[in-house]
Amino acid sequence: MDASDSGRGTTGHVLGTPFWVEIASPDVDASRRFYGELFGWYAYTLTIGEYGDYVVFTLRDINGPGVGSMQRLADDTQAPSWSCYFYTADLEATLDDVRSAGGDTLMDPVNVAQMGNAALCSDTQGAEFALWEPLEPDLVPVAGEPGTMCWAELAARDIQAARRFYGAVFGWKAVDRDYYGAVYTDWEVDGWPAAGMVAMDERWPPDYPAHWIPYFQVADCDASAALAVELGARIRVPPSDVQNGRFSILTDPTGVRFAVLEPNPEARARFDPRR
Structure with a gap:
């Protein structure tokens, strides 16, 4: 298909x-x-x-x-x-x-x-x-409010190969934008921004594998990052402003990487994939 x-x-x-x-x-x-x-x-x-x-x-x-x-x-x-x-x-x-x-x-x-x-x-x-x-139309996750997944991001070394793969599997369209002097890829499906991709460059350890991480929507990025640290998490990327709002990447107490995002009003309206 x-x-x-x-x-x-x-x-x-x-x-x-x-x-x-x-x-x-x-x-x-x-x-x-x-x-x-x-x-x-x-x-x-x-x-x-x-x-x-x-x-x-x-x-x-x-x-x-x-x-x-x-x-x-x-x-x-x-x-x-x-x-x-x-x-x-x-x-x-x-x-x-x-x-x-x-x-x-x-x-x-x-x-x-x-x-x-x-x-x-x-x-x-x-x-x-x-x-x-x-299997059931009603058994779907909630979206668009704090505590829910609002974004998924791939870190990959060969972004052209990733574009070919996910374009073939999901029909994603790659849209590039500038991210503090680097290229960030938004993937769109049915006109909706489905996911993102960042290139793994020399700042990454050479043996670190390509991977996906989820972003969870929060009402206050700085407060959520601070609370996560109090609960035993480590900050990998401190709260920072991006096009969609303010985000931070963390590692939870068991070593699992995830991110939080405080979307701006424009992004918040786009983060529910049910159209």
Whole structure:
């Protein structure tokens, strides 16, 4: 299936829009406490067959809208990280496109508690990302308010290769803009800014792999970064102004990288992928 022919799904999303986020944590209790206090998330646990315990994060309380999920690291060889999930209405067809573009399937499709079908993939540079095919139109994550994922960003060494790959898989259009003298890529899908990309240059350790990180919307970037530090996080990029607002990149107490973004009014109106 060509990405441009995917159409709009029953959830209101289109192929390639950010849909879900999931953390693989070496300490689920520590992660539960940290993100609960930072973003006001509630967490409840499902038991899913061979997966064992599967934690779902919601805003405010158990009846709040879903914002993400968590699993324990499979083993010590796996790096703790957030996985960014992108929407598809046809998981198998999108997996075919991933393979045709040179990517790999790292985890075969699985059903997650009847909420949706998911698969873990990697692009041509080894950056991991995931696909989500929801099974129920109402089981979609909330967006556009503090505590929700509002952006996904790829750090890659070969930005031309990344453009070719994600353009072929999701139909993303690359739009470059100046970022303090460097090139930053916005990816658009259906006229909506779906994700971004930054080039990994000499400032990155030579062995640091290409990777995706999620950005979570906050009401006050500086206050959220300060609270995160109080809760045990480390700041990697201090609060800084960018075109979409004010952001900071951090590492949580278990070593997982993420970012917070205080969007300006113009950006805030664009951060809900349901059109």
